[in-house]
Amino acid sequence: MTDRVHLERDGHVAVIVIDNPPITSATLAFDDAMAKDRAVFQMLRVSREALALRHQFFAERESGKQPALAGVSPRAVQRLLVIGAGTMGSGIAIAALDAGFDVTLLEQDDAALQRGVARIHEHYAGRVAAGKVKAAAAAASEARLRSTTDWTAMAEVDMVIEAVFEDLAVKQEVFRRIDGIARPGAVLASNTSYLDLDAIACATSRPQDVVGLHFFSPANVMRLLEVVRGDKTAPEVMATGLDVARRLRKLPVVTANAFGFVGNRIYSAYRRQCEFMLEEGALPQQVDAALEAFGFAMGPFSVADMSGLDIAWRMRQSQAATRDPAARYVRIPDLLCEAGRLGRKTGAGYYLYDAGGGKSVRQPDPQVQRIIESASVAKDIARRSFSDDEIQRRALLAMVNEAALLLGEGVAQRASDVDVVLVNGYGFPRWEGGPVFWARDRGQEALQSDLDGLAEVGGSGFIRGDLRHVLT
Template sequence: MTSHVHLDSSREASALRHQSFAECESAKQPSLAGVSPRAVQRVAVIGAGTMGTGIAITALDAGFDVLLLEQDGTALDRGVARIQAHYASRTRAGKVTAAQAADREGRLRAGLDWGGLAEVDLVVEAVFEELGVKQAVFRRIDALARPGAVLASNTSYLDLDAIAAATRRPQDVIGLHFFSPAQVMRLLEVVRGQASSPDVLATGLAMGRRLGKVPVLTGNAFGFIGNRLYSAYRRQCEFMVEEGAWPEQIDAALEAFGFAMGPFAVADLSGLDIAWRMRQAQAASRAAGARYVHVADRLCERGRLGRKAGAGYYRYEEGGTTVRPLVDEAVHALIRQCRADKGIEARHLAASEIVRRAMLAIVNEAALLLAEGVAAHATDVDVVLVNGYGFPRREGGAVFWARERGEAALSEDLAWLAEVSGAGAVRGDACVLLEAER
């Protein structure tokens, strides 16, 4: 009995309780109390790439009828083949029966004729992450979808209001930001546009729950909650590379802390070109003189776009069924050159400093997000990190970690972070993360 009491009062048990509470809390939206969601059974997914097919699988698994649309026949065929291969492997692994797989595949229609949009209740756009491309798709959806259909974009960082403006019904537009692979990751960011009507937001949250996701409501700001936090985390890790740590050292320290993968291994896996495009989109709004690390840009310029190109922060070697990341001296040479260009003398960074700075960068950005009203609850930050970014559940989340430190220590920590981060650092107010405790 005593060991049971000890376990319940342990830090890990407390962190897990915090995460469960946070997930319940994020589902509560007082502003939507009493608002009924719209009925959804027929879903269209536009774009048959990795993300689009992942969303289609998720919807089929949850019992929806799915229409998968493309404008390119080859891409459509590839997408359908990917879905069929998914169910074949699930059947082989005993995760679904042959009858269940047949039922799910039977509820899928795929085609190049977008006229079928007239019959669906909700449309999810999952095309290339470029504003002009998405606006063109939404103009076409607007012309074909029935009145009252929910129009959703899977954008991960673009301005949802600019996408909604391409339609005559911005009140019906929301963001449904799935995380890759969509059929596996539990997080779903439901993005509120300026004009999104309450029943459309309620529909997005209800849809997320029916899909078996953990839906979190977020305001429309660059990167929403998740990518905004992750950008701050990765930026801080890049600062540490510039100061003297190697990418593999940072990855090792953060994986030892409990992250599923380090930031540079993640960057290689998702493709360095995605973040490169995001930085280019942000270049005009970047504060003049703000600290900027050029390492990732230099890698992209050399065609080192990550695992898909066989090289990024690491070099990749095929070994049977696995792809192994290998430390590459060419990357070290490139980093040394970037340091030399700025006259930076490399110093040793201990694993404890790496973890502390990475965590504080997330905490600082969380404070800024809350102050701006992008996140509704402080604990939403922890729900997003654990369910979308491989943050260790047993650590509770960045807000849990921040609250453990206490107000005085945290304030001191954030002042130190601003100092080591250099020009352009914006310091968040720790109080907003601690208020819910009072």
Template sequence: MRQQRVRLERDGDIAVIVIDNPPINAGSAAVREGLMAAIATLKSDASLQGAVLIGAGNTFIAGSDLREFGQPLAEPQLPTVIKAIEDCSKPVVAALHGAALGGGFELALGCDARIAAPGTVVGLPEVTLGIIPGAGGTQRLPRIVGIPRAIAMICSGERVGSAAALAAGLIDAEAEGDLRAAAVGHARQLTGRKQRLRDRAVPAAGASAIADASAAALKAGKRRPQVQAAIDAIVATASVAIDDGLADERAVFQRLRVSREALALRHQFFAERDSAKHPTLEAAKPRDIRHIAVIGAGTMGSGIAIAALDAGYEVLLLEQEAAALERGATRIHEHYASRVKGGKINAAVAAACEARLTTSLDWPRIAEADLVIEAVFEELGVKQQVFQRIDALSRPGAVLASNTSYLDLDAIAAATSRPQDVIGLHFFSPANVMKLMEIVRGKASAPDALATGLAVGRKLKKLPVLTGNAFGFVGNRLYAAYRRQCEFMVEEGASPEQVDAALEAFGFAMGPFAVADLSGLDIAWRMRQAQVATRDPAARYVHIADRLCETGRLGRKTGAGYYRYPEGASRPQVDPAVAALIAKARSDKGIAPRELVAEEIQRLVMLTLVNEAALLLAEGVAERATDVDVVLVNGYGFPRWEGGPVFWARERGAEALRADLDELGALSGPGFVRGDVNQLLDTKA
């Protein structure tokens, strides 16, 4: 027997139906059963004139229980619950607080009115999980906001705050004071009346407005099938009876929820949720962080400062040279000015953020900071000198963090007298935009220092992933293996543009050679040079990228890298000089080029990432297998709808992977280290 998750309380003649399914009141089978029983009581009890639906704890219903989505859904399903509410002759008011998302918001749309506490967010994010709203969201929302706005909201998974929701008519009122009392009062005002959204007409919209909204949604949604399906369901509201529309919507939802893409997106959802769990740090209390010092006012340092300002921290931006500091301050000011101009934030918010910023050349002011983040040039000697200075000036107990992307954190920490306070905070560029943040554990890093890094990452609205200290940590180690395999394939016969096209077709935001040109070929060149002393001389090494750098082709910043970038050209251009350089490199090694098709390019890349993931897990650099998928999706443009290499490996299975890795080892040549993929296949890893 399922545990009771819904209880009915009475406030005079109003039933207060309380959903109590912690921690987020997910819309599970037990919740649906409880709601059906409560509505049945409401209908049969003559002393009750109406009802209020309200969530216990901190939220209404923040979504459905996604664990149910991979199996047959238990009855009653959500459309049945909503139909019972609509068919009940007595009014039902949804009292929203915290979040009303997905099925939770669909349930609210099925009620006669919606009252929300200030700060509540509402939305239908199903498309981001590979499905469409399946309990009337595509049919009822357009009846409030119209078809074009419904397309924009549903296809983006937009979350709307209570103030904007009130202005749009998504809620009927914001509660002043006690939410429950306000909702009960509203239910009494509705006594004897029903005001169902299903009975409203869909506001008229021009064909061009619908077409424009659809085109924008498809472009932003990468033309994924669930985006098109959502558009079709929403547009149908103008011409299809609501019961037919509801039936069609549900059929599409049921089909999509068991699709591979939906399974991959749910895998990523759970992987991101699990990445925040760290049993070894549960007892560690984060240090109090109010004031952050950022050392280095370049692009990365400025981005980190913006992220910290947005999160409400006091920020001190430090530099050694006045010109560099002025450029950083200007960059931050222009960022906020552009956000205001674009309507992303209001001027008062921007002014408050900038007011929390102090720029200075006075390094002793580091003593004011609770957290110091170094963001200087990626060279070990430079960072060690900076940390010696930080150590001398920082207050006792301050957390000292390096934004290094691949250097040895322990070697950096050794430059201080307090390695226990040193952690890595690896931001991804642009730091104020990218969600991923690697929290690097040094051998001496104190648990509370690491817990502080995780807490700050969450406050910055990042996805903080805990990693061990190894060259490149998780992300750049994976990317180095990926890039290396792509270089192998170019040496074997593929062209850079062929590899890029194959991987962009797979779903990567950009191919590896276009990315290399964008970030600068000299960055990876420096990394390779740093590894010369430790590289296995017998290991296969491709010299093509080095030759490009030696000729001054460093990417977009020099107008040429793997591609040419003529002034005024909108796209990179294939360069015959690169083809000639590659042909000579093959000839020097006696390599006869072979043909590689897109499918082989994609498969070899995935196998390389799977193998490297297994090595990272075995070495303790990655804490759990699924962290690999979180890192690649959120930091490196891996297509979210493909789940990640660990998801791919689990789909492929042990026997096929063993044969695949035999082939990968033979192609990769000397220096290939084979990982034990069995631990990736363990779903508990």
């Protein structure tokens, strides 16, 4: 019987299925068994999945290389202060403690501070109970943690990392206070995920010391770290950001300052395209199922419910004054928020959840379908059916087009950096390589034709990227 090899996807994992298992080789002569194993290996070696994994392997090793910083020495950093003891700030503190830094956690009131400290203690207690870390090592990490509500504590540290509410005015006020206290030469880092880093840096008298460090949640688990270069960020501050990232055991990707940087900007284009498809006839559960079948850990609407729909809602509200009135805009997410459906935390978003917003299986909601269908009627859009293939293709094309725009603008340095960000930060299946790998595999002629269709549904606000940035 001839061996047949194919790959099946199970969540994050590509599972190798061999119809005539190699265990049968145990009944063969040694040389025959080795020949059979070699044949199976060769079939796997040249598979598309193997090529994609090798692409991602080398892309990750390339992402941290910065020839422009050759010979630039980072500033010495041992003492870190994290502003904000919420989920993100606590996660950053844990990552820093694990890496051997001395960490001060700063909050505005005692109650919030104690919640953050308790969260850190529970993390280490859980790791010890699970046998993941020795009790002595956990105690040593916690011993390097200091917590305070006294802002003057930052006068003693080498780096300040701001992890407060994602609002420009709030962050600017925080950086004004930092500027008056932090010692000269301290690196001032913002964990902003999409705001203008230069606007934050301008709140200080030393914008050359400001760098973006965009961590991904949970910060003590996720490897990806976008290191954002502001217009006035000094080379040694960029070198320091990269050095700290590596010491934190993160995978750093350098980006220029632009709305959403690399990851959130591409993800926004992806989610926006999925929202277009809702208006045109798809439903959240169909879009999520199609993209999960492609290999994403979660579809975009399940992710939105988990993150909270109000986060993106606030972002859209902040952009409303500058939004192109001719650009296609989908109101469905706004309508859900206006109805109090903010995701899992309220028990309802794109899906229904139990009263506690817990881990129950998501349930489609007829009310959401009515909201979506009413939105289509309001725009006089005739709803139609979608295949899984069309959903996947349009969502990925939106990513590819936005990647081309980012590369053309110089926000991303390398096309392969896009794949590193999407795979390590946004659940893009590793065995598919990333949107750039997917685009190159698809070929220029097919992509150009597909983008014609994407431009048509995108309307007058659609900006087409130059595919040469992605394909070369």
